[in-house]
Amino acid sequence: xxxxxxxxxxxxxxxxxxxxxxxxxxxxxxxxxxxxxxxxxxxxxxxxxxxxxxxxxxxxxxxxxxxxxxxxxxxxxxxxxxxxxxxxxxxxxxxxxxxxxxxxxxxxxxxxxxxxxxxxxxxxxxxxxxxxxxxxxxxxxxxxxxxxxxxxxxxxxxxxxxxxxxxxxxxxxxxxxxxxxxxxxxxxxxxxxxxxxxxxxxxxxxxxxxxxxxxxxxxxxxxxxxxxxxxxxxxxxxxxxxxxxxxxxxxxxxxxxxxxxxxxxxxxxxxxxxxxxxxxxxxxxxxxxxxxxxxxxxxxxxxxxxxxxxxxxxxxxxxxxxxxxxxxxxxxxxxxxxxxxxxxxxxxxxxxxxxxxxxxxxxxxxxxxxxxxxxxxxxxxxxxxxxxxxxxxxxxxxxxxxxxxxxxxxxxxxxxxxxxxxxxxxxxxxxxxxxxxxxxxxxxxxxxxxxxxxxxxxxxx
Amino acid sequence: xxxxxxxxxxxxxxxxxxxxxxxxxxxxxxxxxxxxxxxxxxxxxxxxxxxxxxxxxxxxxxxxxxxxxxxxxxxxxxxxxxxxxxxxxxxxxxxxxxxxxxxxxxxxxxxxxxxxxxxxxxxxxxxxxxxxxxxxxxxxxxxxxxxxxxxxxxxxxxxxxxxxxxxxxxxxxxxxxxxxxxxxxxxxxxxxxxxxxxxxxxxxxxxxxxxxxxxxxxxxxxxxxxxxxxxxxxxxxxxxxxxxxxxxxxxxxxxxxxxxxxxxxxxxxxxxxxxxxxxxxxxxxxxxxxxxxxxxxxxxxxxxxxxxxxxxxxxxxxxxxxxxxxxxxxxxxxxxxxxxxxxxxxxxxxxxxxxxxxxxxxxxxxxxxxxxxxxxxxxxxxxxxxxxxxxxxxxxxxxxxxxxxxxxxxxxxxxxxxxxxxxxxxxxxxxxxxxxxxxxxxxxxxxxxxxxxxxxxxxx
Numbered sequence: 001x002x003x004x005x006x007x008x009x010x011x012x013x014x015x016x017x018x019x020x021x022x023x024x025x026x027x028x029x030x031x032x033x034x035x036x037x038x039x040x041x042x043x044x045x046x047x048x049x050x051x052x053x054x055x056x057x058x059x060x061x062x063x064x065x066x067x068x069x070x071x072x073x074x075x076x077x078x079x080x081x082x083x084x085x086x087x088x089x090x091x092x093x094x095x096x097x098x099x100x101x102x103x104x105x106x107x108x109x110x111x112x113x114x115x116x117x118x119x120x121x122x123x124x125x126x127x128x129x130x131x132x133x134x135x136x137x138x139x140x141x142x143x144x145x146x147x148x149x150x151x152x153x154x155x156x157x158x159x160x161x162x163x164x165x166x167x168x169x170x171x172x173x174x175x176x177x178x179x180x181x182x183x184x185x186x187x188x189x190x191x192x193x194x195x196x197x198x199x200x201x202x203x204x205x206x207x208x209x210x211x212x213x214x215x216x217x218x219x220x221x222x223x224x225x226x227x228x229x230x231x232x233x234x235x236x237x238x239x240x241x242x243x244x245x246x247x248x249x250x251x252x253x254x255x256x257x258x259x260x261x262x263x264x265x266x267x268x269x270x271x272x273x274x275x276x277x278x279x280x281x282x283x284x285x286x287x288x289x290x291x292x293x294x295x296x297x298x299x300x301x302x303x304x305x306x307x308x309x310x311x312x313x314x315x316x317x318x319x320x321x322x323x324x325x326x327x328x329x330x331x332x333x334x335x336x337x338x339x340x341x342x343x344x345x346x347x348x349x350x351x352x353x354x355x356x357x358x359x360x361x362x363x364x365x366x367x368x369x370x371x372x373x374x375x376x377x378x379x380x381x382x383x384x385x386x387x388x389x390x391x392x393x394x395x396x397x398x399x400x401x402x403x404x405x406x407x408x409x410x411x412x413x414x415x416x417x418x419x420x421x422x423x424x425x426x427x428x429x430x431x432x433x434x435x436x437x438x439x440x441x442x443x444x445x446x447x448x449x450x451x452x453x454x455x456x457x458x459x460x461x
Numbered sequence: 462x463x464x465x466x467x468x469x470x471x472x473x474x475x476x477x478x479x480x481x482x483x484x485x486x487x488x489x490x491x492x493x494x495x496x497x498x499x500x501x502x503x504x505x506x507x508x509x510x511x512x513x514x515x516x517x518x519x520x521x522x523x524x525x526x527x528x529x530x531x532x533x534x535x536x537x538x539x540x541x542x543x544x545x546x547x548x549x550x551x552x553x554x555x556x557x558x559x560x561x562x563x564x565x566x567x568x569x570x571x572x573x574x575x576x577x578x579x580x581x582x583x584x585x586x587x588x589x590x591x592x593x594x595x596x597x598x599x600x601x602x603x604x605x606x607x608x609x610x611x612x613x614x615x616x617x618x619x620x621x622x623x624x625x626x627x628x629x630x631x632x633x634x635x636x637x638x639x640x641x642x643x644x645x646x647x648x649x650x651x652x653x654x655x656x657x658x659x660x661x662x663x664x665x666x667x668x669x670x671x672x673x674x675x676x677x678x679x680x681x682x683x684x685x686x687x688x689x690x691x692x693x694x695x696x697x698x699x700x701x702x703x704x705x706x707x708x709x710x711x712x713x714x715x716x717x718x719x720x721x722x723x724x725x726x727x728x729x730x731x732x733x734x735x736x737x738x739x740x741x742x743x744x745x746x747x748x749x750x751x752x753x754x755x756x757x758x759x760x761x762x763x764x765x766x767x768x769x770x771x772x773x774x775x776x777x778x779x780x781x782x783x784x785x786x787x788x789x790x791x792x793x794x795x796x797x798x799x800x801x802x803x804x805x806x807x808x809x810x811x812x813x814x815x816x817x818x819x820x821x822x823x824x825x826x827x828x829x830x831x832x833x834x835x836x837x838x839x840x841x842x843x844x845x846x847x848x849x850x851x852x853x854x855x856x857x858x859x860x861x862x863x864x865x866x867x868x869x870x871x872x873x874x875x876x877x878x879x880x881x882x883x884x885x886x887x888x889x890x891x892x893x894x895x896x897x898x899x900x901x902x903x904x905x906x907x908x909x910x911x912x913x914x915x916x917x918x919x920x921x
Contacts, residue, residue, distance in 0.1 A: 016489070040462055040817045071739065080749070083739035088807035090814010093739060109462075109817035138752060148779075156752025163706035164755050164775055167597050281704035282595040284588075316518070316530035326526060329581055334588030354592045387534045394537040397489065398554075401822045 012424055016400045021410075022230060023420065028244070029218035032237050033414070035225040035406055042226030043403035044119060045105035046127050047411040049221075050214035051098045052194075053187040053345065061158070061194010062202060062210045064097040068154050069207065070104065071095075072136035074129040079136055082122050089115055099188050100344045101415040107404050110227055117236060124240035127220065132211070134204055143196040158199045165193060169286045169456055170352065176276050176454035177290040181348070188345060217243045221414050225403040274452050277360075279459040284334065285355050286456040289367065293340060293347030293445050297417045303429050304441035305340050305349055310388045311380050312371075313338030313351065317387075319370055320351070332357035336367070344416050349445060360455055368448045375447050385435040396426050462817045466844040469830055474662065476669035477645030481830050481840065482661065483653040485823055491557045491654035492823040494831045495571065498647045500548045501617040502683050502766075505638060506629055508622030512582055513639050514542040514549045519578040521569045526578060529570070538563050540570075546615050547765045548649075548835050549642070554824055557656045564668040571643060572671055576636050583626050590619040597702045598775065601709035601875040608698050608871045609713050609769060613690055614683070645669040651831030653823040687766035690715065692869035697885050701878040708778040708876035712788055714865055716761070716768035719836035725849045726857040727761055727770070727865070732808040733800060733858070734791060735759025735772060740807070742794075743772065747787045753780050765836050770865065778880035785872070785887055795862040799855040813847050 007027050011020040019036040026032070051063050073079035086093045091108030104127060106119055138153025152159070165171040175191055182189035222241065224233060294301035313320040313336060324333040336353040351371070355363045374380070380388075399405040413422035465483060472480040478495075504510050518540070519526040533540055539554040551571065555563045593599050603618040610616025629635060648669070652661060692715060717723055735743040735758045747753045757774040772792075774784050800808075820826050834840055842849075874881055 039821065041821050080740065080745065084807060087738050087740045088810045090811050090816070090818060092815070092818055107818055109814045151750065152752030153750075154752060157748055157755055160707065160753070160775065160777060161755035163777060166706040169595050281702065284592045284595050286595075315534055317527070317534050322527060322530065325585065326530075330584055331588075334585070334592045354588075356588055356591070387531070391534050391537055394556075401488075401490070401824075403821070 012420055014400075014406070014424060015427055016397060017406075021420075024234060026217070026238055026241075029216070030241050030243065031221040031414070032234065032241075033221060033223045033410055033420075034228070034230055034233055035223070035410070036227070036230070037225050037403060037406065038227045039403070040110050041107060041403050042110050042116060042119075042224070042228070043105060043107045043407045044123055044222065044224050044226075045103055045404075045407050045411055046123065046220055046222045047101055047103040047415045048127075048215055049101060049219045049415055051101050052190050052192040053099050054214060055187070055190060055194075057190075059198065059202060059206055059210060060190045061192075061198050062207055063102050064193055065154075065158050065199055065202065066132075066207055066211055067095045067097045067102050067104075068158055069132045069137060070126055070130045072130065072154065073133060074125050074131055076125055076129070077122065079133070082126055085118065085122060089119075091119070097192055099192060101412075103411055103415075105404065105407070116226075116228070120236050120240050124222075124237070127215065128241065128243065130211070132204055132208055137204055137207070140201045140203070143200050147200075155200055158193070159196050162193055162196055162199070169280065169282050170288075172278070172280070173286045173288045173352075173454050173456045174350075176278055176456070177288045177350075177452050180273050180276050180454070181290050181292065181452045186345075188343065217241075221411065223407045223411050225407045275455075276453070277455045277457055280456045281459060282456060283458055285357075285360065285363070285458070287353050287355070287360075287364065287367075287453065289351040289451045289453050291349040291445055291450050291452070293349050294441070295346055296342040296344055296422075297419075299417070299422055299425065299429060300433065300437065301441050301444075302340070302342055302347060302422075303426070303433060304438045305347065305445060307385070307388050307392065307433070307438050308374075308380065308442050308446065309338045309340050309349065310392060311384045312374060315391070319374065320353075320367070323370055324353075324366060332359075332363055333366075342412075342416055342422075351451075360457065364453065364455075368451075371446060371448050371451075375442050379439045379442065380435055382435060385438060389430050389433070393427060393430055396430075462820060463844050463847065465820065465826070466846075469840050469843065470658075471834075471840060472662065474645075474650075474666055474669065476666045476671070478648040478650050478665070478669050479834075480662065480665060481649065481651040481827075481834055482658065483651075483826050483830060484655070484658065485653055485826065486655050488653075488655045488823050489556065490823055491555055491560065491652065491656055492827040493553045493555070493567075494651040494827045495551045495553070495567070496548045496649040496651070496831055496835055497550075497643055498548055498649070498835070499642055500545050501614040502547055503638075503642060504614060504617065505634070506625040507614075507617045508586070508625055509629060509635065509638060510544040510549050510642070511622065512579070512586060512626075512629060513576070513635060513642070514544050514551070515582050515586065516576045516578060516639075517542055517551065517570050517574050519582060520575050521573045522575060523569055523573065532566065536563060536566065538566070540567070546617070550831075552824070552828070557654055560656060560661070561664050561667075564664050568668040574639070576632065576639055579629070579632050579635055583629060587623060587626055590623050593619050594623075597705045597707070597709045597875045600700055600702065601711050601873050604698055604700055604873045604875070605711045605713055605771070605871060608696070608873065609692070609715065611690070613686060615687075615764065615767065645671055649831060649834060651827040651834070653827035653830070684766055687718075690767065692871060695869045695872070695887065697872040697874060697882050697887055699873070699881040700875045701881060702875050703877050705778065705876055707775040708781050708784075708874060708880060710774050710776065710781060710784050710788075710872070710874050711771055712785075712870050712872040713769050713771040714868060714870045716763055716770050716865060718766055718768060719763035719833075719838060721763070723861050723864070724763055725846070726853050726861045727763070728812060729805070729808050729850065729853045730795065730858045730861055731759050731761035731770065732812055733804060734795065736761070737808060737811050742791050743774075743787075746791060747774060747784065751783075751787070753777075753784060753787070763836065778876040781874055781876060781880055781882060785882075789887070792862070792866050796859065796866065798859075800858050802855075805853070805855055805858070809850050809853065812850050816846075 008025045010023045014021050021035045024032045089108050091106050093106050095104040136154055138155040139149050141147040141149045293305055320336040324336050332355045334354045338351050340347055340349045357363055399409055409423045413420055470482045474480050518529055542551050603620050606616050606618040735741045743757045747757045754774045754776045759772050762769050772788050776784050
């Protein structure tokens with residue numbers, strides 16, 4: 001059994017926030033981050049270091065299914081009580097599951113009803129003591145075999161969500177490219193939402209086992225942003241997140257292990273096909289090009305690629321937009337943009353375009369030509385670099401306008417990179433980064449030959 | 462929040478526009494929304510104002526489209542344009558210190574656009590509209606909008622715009638319309654942020670003083686058309702989408718304008734039925750209990766001339782009938798049974814509390830204030846809205862449910878052909894014989910319309 005660690009307290013500065021923020025790790029390993037912010041709104045969120053990266057072929061989708069089931073009651077509060085109580089305060093409640101994490105959040109009015117104690121208590125109770133009743137999960141059925149129970153309960157809800165995403169062209173083309181970007185053993189290859197078969201048939205025991213294994217104190221960071229007093233808040237959170245009350249907390253601590261080791265997956269990228277095409281009922285064509293990037297913890301390279309993304313495809317003045325959409329007449333392209341997703345086991349850089357021409361080869365050649373120039377003879381200019389750095393500073397500041405913006409940035413940084421530095425040091429890194437750093441990152445990660453490409457084409461071509 | 466909303470000032474500027482100002486101390490950014498009255502209601506062809514608002518960023522006598530794009534980045538000025546039912550909007554977010562510099566640039570964009578890129582912009586818009594219709598949900602919303610408004614400008618949709626883009630071929634006509642619409646006296650400017658009041662007024666007057674005559678917007682005529690608009694019968698319209706994993710179902714009723722005395726009871730009803738979030742009736746019954754959907758909700762949209770109340774669900778195609786019955790059951794419950802005390806209280810608290818959360822940024826505040834003013838709300842009443850919400854009774858909710866949700870509705874279903882309702886009229890299996898007979902009788906009188914299945918607008 002792991003020996004309890006000594007509690008730690010770390011104060012750190014955040015831009016645009018007058019008071020220092022606090023990161024405190026309790027004896028049991030649970031971490032609390034607090035950002036003092038005056039205003040009418042608060043946010044509390046708990047980030048769990050698990051997502052589809054910790055799944056396998058037997059339980060793919062369990063992280064997300066569990067996220068749904070966490071709202072289905074505890075021994076103290078039956079299903080629906082948490083939702084009703086939070087929403088009766090005007091609070092917004094939700095949760096999300098990603099490859100690297102799962103998080104639960106409540107954003108509410110600070111001053112309206114003075115019920116923050118209740119919020120902390122019920123939020124913690126949900127994270128620690130969800131009992132995942134069979135009656136809420138629903139009876140097992142296999143949609144792939146055409147089985148349909150009378151009442152589908154939460155299995156049905158998640159299977160409906162799978163259908164929702166299947167009808168979205170951008171999600172479909174993203175999943176296609178994701179599928180060829182990783183080899184079969186890579187945890188990022190599986191879709192976060194899972195499959196109909198697994199969601200329909202996975203047992204309560206399997207879900208419960210996953211819950212107990214990963215929802216341990218060391219794996220959870222709770223963030224509070226709002227107008228509160230630190231000492232009282234710490235006491236409140238420590239009392240509410242009392243993992244010792246959990247029936248099998250000791251076993252959970254024993255079975256605790258780090259989520260997938262980063263090093264073991266570096267380089268395990270897709271080695272097979274680099275192009276995939278699928279017919280669809282859509283009438284226009286959707287393409288996504290994916291590139292493997294640096295580890296999210298490589299903050300310098302990640303920021304350099306963020307700058308490259310802005311120059312290439314994130315504003316009206318971006319190269320792709322100007323050259324393929326704005327100035328070309330007639331243009332086959334309806335839209336084209338870029339984005340980088342920061343991920344624990346390696347970032348991914350995407351170019352996403354929609355076009356009308358049936359000549360996919362020509363459309364892809366146009367995209368490649370611009371990228372080729374960007375990684376060769378026409379690298380980022382001094383003017384583009386200066387303009388983008390300035391713009392990114394403003395964009396970064398905008399993230400601090402809301403409590404949830406602050407909490408999400410810190411929660412993501414802590415869970416994916418293991419440190420708040422990804423947030424606290426952004427402005428300094430923007431100051432110290434050079435144009436050459438961007439050129440180096442672009443040449444390392446964005447050469448056209450490194451692209452994986454997926455295209456959705458109309459079936460009636 | 463009440464204090465914030467109490468501080469809204471309505472200031473007629475000497476240059477013509479009406480300024481709505483909310484001073485929010487300690488906010489680093491300034492949000493300025495510039496509304497030009499009219500929106501789709503003054504389109505000569507559906508989508509004309511949409512094309513014009515896009516062209517505002519595509520070249521002036523002083524700067525080319527590319528220069529404008531680069532300048533926006535250089536100035537760190539977030540600027541967007543859009544056209545809604547009742548207005549076109551240019552929304553800007555900036556550092557307060559850059560106010561004068563940015564307003565000079567905005568003046569150039571708003572009043573001195575050349576609109577020279579009309580053909581190119583039409584092509585771009587056409588492509589974007591086609592892409593937007595590559596979604597069963599978008600196709601369902603598009604169909605609903607057209608059927609609900611039956612030619613009135615609130616029914617402007619991606620497909621009506623696609624059909625009319627070809628008619629926008631004369632630069633001079635569009636330019637004339639632009640000059641008539643974009644006049645300072647037809648504008649409302651909503652500002653929220655930490656800026657000195659006098660400095661703001663001086664800067665805005667400098668930017669909006671133009672040697673351009675006043676314009677009118679034909680609001681009287683439009684108001685009459687909307688007021689007289691009725692749905693003749695409740696109908697189901699369908700569009701096949703063979704590959705769809707989910708059926709998209711929308712049911713909508715016409716509502717009164719935003720200034721109606723029923724506005725607040727309707728907002729509480731909407732909250733209870735389907736907009737509160739995870740605890741609304743539709744969510745609890747159709748999602749939590751029956752597992753029929755991931756997305757299910759209601760939405761109330763009250764605009765200047767009229768409004769809509771809409772139910773939405775995305776579900777596995779074989780569930781279409783079950784969901785339509787679910788909608789009908791929940792509506793009937795609201796009409797037949799008084800809402801309980803606890804549920805009513807929770808809904809009120811949800812509405813009141815959510816307003817704080819949704820007014821956290823200056824952008825949210827200026828949008829809220831601007832759109833409320835344009836919809837005809839008395840701004841003073843925004844601060845006292847909490848009191849009005851608290852005063853709503855269960856009897857009032859039942860009354861508005863009976864008054865508005867008993868009238869004709871439009872239902873649309875987008876799904877694979879085999880799952881589309883065969884009759885254009887909804888048959889509720891649990892309804893009594895009298896109602897069923899009446900529905901069937903209507904069906905008999907409209908036999909020709911039985912197979913009136915819409916062709917997917919994506920094919921236009």
